[in-house]
Amino acid sequence: MPELPDVEGFRKVLVSCAKGRAIRRVDVRDAGVLHGVSVRRLRDALEGRRFTEPERHGKWLLARTGGPTLLLHFGMTGRLLCARPDEALEAHDRVLFTLSGEHQLRYRDQRKLQGLWLADDDSGVAHLLDRQGPDALAVDREDFEDALSSRRGHIKTVLTDQSVLAGLGNLLADEILWRAGLHPRLRSGDLTETERRRLYTHMRRTLRSAVTAGCVPPRDSWLTGHRDDPDPICPRCGTHLRRFRLAGRGTVWCPQCQPDEA
The missing domain is CATH 1.10.8.50 (Helicase, Ruva Protein; domain 3)
Structure with a gap:
């Protein structure tokens, strides 16, 4: 199960693969990993924007865009990978973010116990995380x-x-x-x-x-x-x-x- 260190690793993947890059296309191969957001709304909210500096809180990864924030939780089997758009897909690649510079960010998850959320602004992020305690790495x-x-x-x-x-x-x-x-x-x-x-x-x-x-x-x-x-x-x-x-x-x-x- 991904824990804090794994999600911190996924944050680094997001930085190296996607930070500053334009989101050319969002492909949802399995809408079962989306929570509270439709495929169309996810595309409309993210396509044309750029990923900025991501954040992590506990087991949650916050993919900022300067507007809406994509929140990812990896459950038992989730992963975030960087690939080229022409690389072969795997069966459990659920959502693909094709980026400028021939990069593609892939959310891969076998069991689909968690997934992706979308918050329109900081208050939406706070609402989604309101039951989370302080981050274990940051708490004094x-x-x-x-x-x-x-x-x-x-x-x-x-x-x-x-x-x-x-x-x-x-x-x-x-x-x-x-x-x-x-x-x-x-x-x-x-x-x-x-x-x-x-x-x-x-x-x-x-x-x-x-x-x-x-x-x-x-x-x-x-x-x-x-x-x-x-x-x-x-x-x-x-x-x-x-x-x-x-x-x-x-x-x-x-x-x-x-x-x-x-």
């Missing part, structure tokens, strides 16, 4: 700690709640909690100030590394690099990792590094 420590201390749910569930903090998904939450030495079932509101600060520090470090990689990297030194092993071993202490489901999410943790104090 005080706001982060306030958000966690005011909630009673399990810390893993709170971290992946986009209304609390935007951008963290399953892989990042497990990785950050493992690095911070916190069990995923601990109650968010029960964390000490020291634990909240440690969690914030490890979140920042993990996100910076993952953004550089363009994904949550499956490195040998990361929990992420072992979570799908048949018999996963903690890369830090060598203990056998454990699995369970928490709020419907597959969760991996180390019983030695993350003692259960719930």
Whole structure:
């Protein structure tokens, strides 16, 4: 599933492929990925405009044009790619933006769980994002700690709640909690100030590394690099990792590094 680092990578694709380029044509190959906007309205709003500097908030990508803003959410399987217009299409290429300079931006998505929205102005963007918490990469420590201390749910569930903090998904939450030495079932509101600060520090470090990689990297030194092993071993202490489901999410943790104090 694309998480904050992946979407930051898609933002960079948009910059390199489309920033400053005129949108010559919009081809919607599958209207099922459009939300609250028709094919005709999308074309009328975007064709002839130019993509400007894009922004990212959590898992949302904001493709600005100086007028309407195209908002993209990648769900479980979405991607943004840059191609040439004459390159062969794939079955899951849902929307194509043909640009000046022989560039084409492609929204590709197999499962179509999210998709594309259009906002006419900044108030429309704010309306679409009004249930999003602060961006996990931009939030300051005080706001982060306030958000966690005011909630009673399990810390893993709170971290992946986009209304609390935007951008963290399953892989990042497990990785950050493992690095911070916190069990995923601990109650968010029960964390000490020291634990909240440690969690914030490890979140920042993990996100910076993952953004550089363009994904949550499956490195040998990361929990992420072992979570799908048949018999996963903690890369830090060598203990056998454990699995369970928490709020419907597959969760991996180390019983030695993350003692259960719930």
